[in-house]
Amino acid sequence: MAISKWVLLILVVSIAAGLSGVANRSSVSADVAGALFGTLLIIFVVLLVLGFTVYRPE
Numbered sequence: 001m002a003i004s005k006w007v008l009l010i011l012v013v014s015i016a017a018g019l020s021g022v023a024n025r026s027s028v029s030a031d032v033a034g035a036l037f038g039t040l041l042i043i044f045v046v047l048l049v050l051g052f053t054v055y056r057p058e
Contacts, residue, residue: 007036 014029 004040007033007040010036 010029010033014033017029
């Protein structure tokens with residue numbers, strides 16, 4: 001869950017930079033937040049698939 005906290009933090013930084021008129025930093029931080037969210041999504045899907053295929057309760 002640490003990565004989701006980073007996504008939210010960078011999203012807040014992106015919004016704050018966008019509101020203050022710093023377009024470059026807003027764009028970069030939005031890209032980083034998107035990349036971290038993509039990584040989180042991939043990890044979630046892999047764990048979901050492994051949970052349904054590998055773990056079989058008896």
